[in-house]
Amino acid sequence: MAITLQKGGNVNLSKEAPNLAHMLIGLGWDARSTDGQDFDLDASLFMVGADNKVPNDAFFIFYNQPKSPDGSVEHTGDNLTGSGDGDDEAIKVDLKRAPPEIQKLVVAVTIHDAEARKQNFGQVANAFIRIVNMDNNVEIARFDLSEDYSTETAMIFGEVYRNGADWKFRAVGQGFSGGLRALALQHGVHVG
Amino acid sequence: MDIRLGQRVKIADLLPGAGKFSIGLKIDAPGLVIDLSCFGLDDQGKLSDDRYMTFYNQPTTPCGGVKLYTPPGDRAGFAVNLQKLSAGIARLVITASIEGEGVMSKLQSGYLRLVDEAGHEAARFSFSGADFQAERALMLAEIYRKDGVWRLSATGQGFNGGLDALVRHFGGEVAPAAEPPPPPKTVSLSKITLEKRGNTVSLEKKGGADHGEILINLNWHRPPAKKGLFGGFSGGGGVDLDLGCLVTMRDGSKGCIQALGNTFGALNRPPFVQLDGDDRTGASLGGENLRINGAHWDDLQRILVYAFIYEGVPNWSSTDAVVILRTPGQPEIEVRLDSHDDRRTCCAIALLENQGGSIKIGKEVVYFASQREMDQAYRWGLNWIEGNK
Numbered sequence: 027m028a029i030t031l032q033k034g035g036n037v038n039l040s041k042e043a044p045n046l047a048h049m050l051i052g053l054g055w056d057a058r059s060t061d062g063q064d065f066d067l068d069a070s071l072f073m074v075g076a077d078n079k080v081p082n083d084a085f086f087i088f089y090n091q092p093k094s095p096d097g098s099v100e101h102t103g104d105n106l107t108g109s110g111d112g113d114d115e116a117i118k119v120d121l122k123r124a125p126p127e128i129q130k131l132v133v134a135v136t137i138h139d140a141e142a143r144k145q146n147f148g149q150v151a152n153a154f155i156r157i158v159n160m161d162n163n164v165e166i167a168r169f170d171l172s173e174d175y176s177t178e179t180a181m182i183f184g185e186v187y188r189n190g191a192d193w194k195f196r197a198v199g200q201g202f203s204g205g206l207r208a209l210a211l212q213h214g215v216h217v218g
Numbered sequence: 219m220d221i222r223l224g225q226r227v228k229i230a231d232l233l234p235g236a237g238k239f240s241i242g243l244k245i246d247a248p249g250l251v252i253d254l255s256c257f258g259l260d261d262q263g264k265l266s267d268d269r270y271m272t273f274y275n276q277p278t279t280p281c282g283g284v285k286l287y288t289p290p291g292d293r294a295g296f297a298v299n300l301q302k303l304s305a306g307i308a309r310l311v312i313t314a315s316i317e318g319e320g321v322m323s324k325l326q327s328g329y330l331r332l333v334d335e336a337g338h339e340a341a342r343f344s345f346s347g348a349d350f351q352a353e354r355a356l357m358l359a360e361i362y363r364k365d366g367v368w369r370l371s372a373t374g375q376g377f378n379g380g381l382d383a384l385v386r387h388f389g390g391e392v393a394p395a396a397e398p399p400p401p402p403k404t405v406s407l408s409k410i411t412l413e414k415r416g417n418t419v420s421l422e423k424k425g426g427a428d429h430g431e432i433l434i435n436l437n438w439h440r441p442p443a444k445k446g447l448f449g450g451f452s453g454g455g456g457v458d459l460d461l462g463c464l465v466t467m468r469d470g471s472k473g474c475i476q477a478l479g480n481t482f483g484a485l486n487r488p489p490f491v492q493l494d495g496d497d498r499t500g501a502s503l504g505g506e507n508l509r510i511n512g513a514h515w516d517d518l519q520r521i522l523v524y525a526f527i528y529e530g531v532p533n534w535s536s537t538d539a540v541v542i543l544r545t546p547g548q549p550e551i552e553v554r555l556d557s558h559d560d561r562r563t564c565c566a567i568a569l570l571e572n573q574g575g576s577i578k579i580g581k582e583v584v585y586f587a588s589q590r591e592m593d594q595a596y597r598w599g600l601n602w603i604e605g606n607k
Contacts, residue, residue, distance in 0.1 A: 059387065060375035062354055117516055144349065148224030148371065173371075176225040 028156070031197035033174070037167045039157060040192035047122050048160035052113030053183060066138040069115040070206060071099055072213040073128045079214030081127060086215045087117065088206070090149055098123035099205040114205065115200040118160065120184070121193055130187040132213065136206040140179035147201055148176035153193055155183040157195050169197035179205045221343040222374045229300070229361065229368040232340040237300030237368070239335065241312060242292030243358075243517065245328035247347075250316040252325075253381075254294045256284050257388055261308040261363075264389035269309060269383035272296060284310060289333045292597035297593055299363065300368055309566055310363040311373075311388075314356035315381040322350035322376065330359050332370065343372040349453025354380035394467075396557040409550045412568070415557075421548050421577040429577065431485075435606050436461040436567075437505030438539035438555075457530055461506035462589075464522040464598050465489045470570070472600055474589070475508070478528060510570075512545070520571045522582070522596055526557065526564040526589065534558035534565065534585075541567050543579060551579055559585035566592050 029037045053069045073085035073094060080086050084095045090099035099117045115120055122133065133155060137145050149154075156168040169184055178201030186195050202209055210217050219232060233239050247253055257280055258270030259581060265271060270279050278288040278587040283303030288598045312330060316322070324347055331342040343359055350356065355557030356376035362369055377383035410419050425592065438459050467489060475483040475493050485492040490511040508523065525539060553568050562585040571578045586592040590602040 058375075060357070061353060061378045061383075144223065146222075148222075149373070149375065150228050152544070173226050173369065177222050200481060208309040 030165045031169045031195075033168055033169070033172050033197055033199040034198040035169075036194050038189065038192055038194050039166055039186070040150060040194075042165070042166050043159045046161075046166075046193065049119045049122065050113075050158040050160045051117040051119060051131075051136060051156060051185070051186070052153070052182075053114070053116070054112065054114045054156075054204060055135075056151040060147075062142065063143045063145070065150060067114065067135050067150065068138055068194050069101065069117060070134045070136065070209070071101070072132040072134070072210075072215075073099060073124070074130050074132060074213055076129050077214075078105070078130070081125075083215050085128070096123055096125055097130075097154050098125070099154045113156075130185055132182060133186045134180060134182045134206075134209055136180040136209065138206075145189055146177040147181055148173075148181055153181075153183070155197070157186070167195050169199070170178055171199050174199070176201075178203055180209045182209075219341045221341050221370070223343070223345065223349055223374045224439075225343075226369055226371045228343065229370055231265055232370065236446055239340065240287055240289045240295055240297045241359075242289040242295040242331045242333050243312070243314075243329070244293040244307055245314060245325055246452050247320075247325035247328070250324060251318040251411065251581055253315050253317055255313050255315070256296050257311045257313060258284060258300075258307040259309040259311060259388060260306055262389075263309060265385075266306070270388065272306070273300065274520060279307075281307075283307065289331075290337065292331070298504045300361075309360055311360050312356060312358045313376075313384060314358055315380075320354070321378075322353040322356055322381055323347045324349070325369070330372075341370065343374075345374060349374055350376070352378045354378060355384040357384070389486070409552055411552045411554070412579070415581055415583055418578055418580040419551060420573065421545055421579070423575055424547055429515050431508075432510040432512050432515075432577070433460070433544045434463075434508040434510070434523055434568075435505055435542045435544070436507075436539060437542070438537040457533055458528060459506070459525050459537060459539055460528050461493065461508055461523070461525055463491060463508055463594070464593065464600065465491055465526065466519040466521075466598065468517050468519050470482055472598060476526075476589075476599055478526075485511045486516075488517065515572060515577065516557070516575060518572055520569065520591075522591070522598070523568045523570065524564060524566045524592060532560045532563050543568070545577070553581050557583055557585075560587075562587050564592050566596070569596075 031037060034148040055067060058065050060185045068089055073082055074080055087099050087101050098120045102116045109170055140146060153171040154168060159166055166193045179203040182198045184196060184198050186193055207217055255273040256270060257265055259264045272279055272284045272286060280300055283299050283305040285297045287297035306558050313393055313523055327346045328340040329342055329344045332340045334340050353376035357373045403469045436459060460477055464470050464474050473489055475481055475491055483489050483492045492509050494507040534555060541553045543551040564586040566582040566584045569580045569582055593600050
């Protein structure tokens with residue numbers, strides 16, 4: 027039985043799933059059911075150190091750079107409309123291969139071309155993030171975003187972080203304006 | 219507080235402690251005809267009960283939680299009372315739809331605002347045609363319950379397919395053919411309602427004249443007619459009520475007038491009672507009518523007016539049926555079919571008796587399994603055989 031988290035809540039993944047090695051981070055939202063331009067939501071992951079910055083730009087995992095240099099994190103691809111059941115986007119993490127200097131995996135979702143399309147997270151319904159143990163396909167934790175966010179165009183859904191020898195997951199649900207660019211800059215990525 | 223497109227706010231943050239507020243709307247759209255409605259949806263986002271669509275043709279929900287009301291200074295709007303709102307309603311969607319030509323990008327400007335009980339503005343969502351494209355129907359804003367908390371969402375999204383597409387989005391089906399708009403309700407200035415079984419009223423002849431043509435109308439609830447491209451939703455109606463009566467003449471002859479068996483009677487020869495053509499679709503807004511030739515009232519002894527369900531499951535409670543008896547120059551007399559018995563298909567509604575030339579009308583509303591059983595209870599004495607329409 028997966029643990030359902032509230033905004034700000036956390037769970038010790040290593041305790042819930044001892045020997046957790048291969049993790050899938052699933053992200054979802056409802057596709058647009060009205061007419062107009064599709065919502066193209068993109069999942070990204072920042073592998074950051076203790077300073078909350080990426081060691082270098084290669085640790086910013088997104089649609090143009092789907093795999094980390096060490097191979098521990100892999101983005102499985104972009105779903106352009108959000109249609110289909112289950113996860114709309116997914117990121118695979120091999121925790122045992124994550125470099126020791128990486129303290130935290132920050133999982134964010136941004137709305138592509140949000141300003142031009144006049145879109146924001148308030149128009150996205152039923153967003154969630156979930157953590158699945160890939161070795162037995164059991165969902166460990168889930169966070170249904172609360173709809174308290176609204177006009178932001180970027181959103182940190184959650185983060186997976188080290189706590190001693192354990193890995194924990196926190197439900198964040200924090201929105202930002204400025205889209206992926208602002209979020210990348212904040213995490214130390216050199217955006218061209 | 220200004221609300222931006224897409225923004226979501228807790229109602230309690232806008233209107234502390236109050237579930238009572240009004241929604242004011244104003245849309246400037248030269249050349250466009252825009253209809254505003256409020257859809258009350260269930261927790262699946264579906265319009266499971268079309269009585270919860272509030273618009274000019276249906277100004278209030280059955281629970282009274284949403285009513286048409288225009289706050290001062292606005293062009294249209296709704297009064298909302300979340301406390302009174304039926305528990306099955308989880309979402310109110312305020313919609314705007316264009317009648318005839320046009321798309322939403324052509325509208326000039328508009329707003330939707332929340333006004334508190336004291337008349338103060340609590341929130342305003344302003345929009346313009348630049349926020350939209352080719353939509354012909356919009357969900358402007360939604361007031362919805364999530365995790366037990368009511369929230370406002372400035373949705374601002376819609377459908378190029380207009381109101382039809384919107385209705386489909388809410389799980390409704392749009393009738394292929396448009397229904398004509400219902401005629402305006404006639405206002406009855408004087409009316410007598412026979413509340414309980416056994417209540418009676420007597421209509422005397424006036425000044426030596428006869429009673430004129432007495433009209434007995436049976437009407438019942440069917441899905442409200444929506445005008446124009448709307449049509450009705452399917453699935454809401456379906457119960458076909460038939461009106462009929464048992465007649466005993468002064469000379470002792472007896473008969474039954476009903477569509478089943480094609481005994482429609484006659485107005486200008488015995489039995490001087492006639493049933494209008496049967497409308498089995500329920501589409502006729504006038505319901506079913508029996509007419510009595512009042513000039514020959516003295517040839518009649520007693521008449522038992524009844525309704526029966528020829529096809530379908532007896533579901534009297536959903537029909538909300540009412541019989542109205544109109545006699546020229548007399549107050550209208552109304553009898554509601556209450557005390558429903560959904561196991562029985564026949565309802566004796568009212569008994570009309572000739573008492574020295576006046577018409578004594580008594581409320582019955584007694585349910586029977588068949589006309590035969592009813593006949594026996596009233597000792598009418600007709601022979602009953604199975605019939606077909």
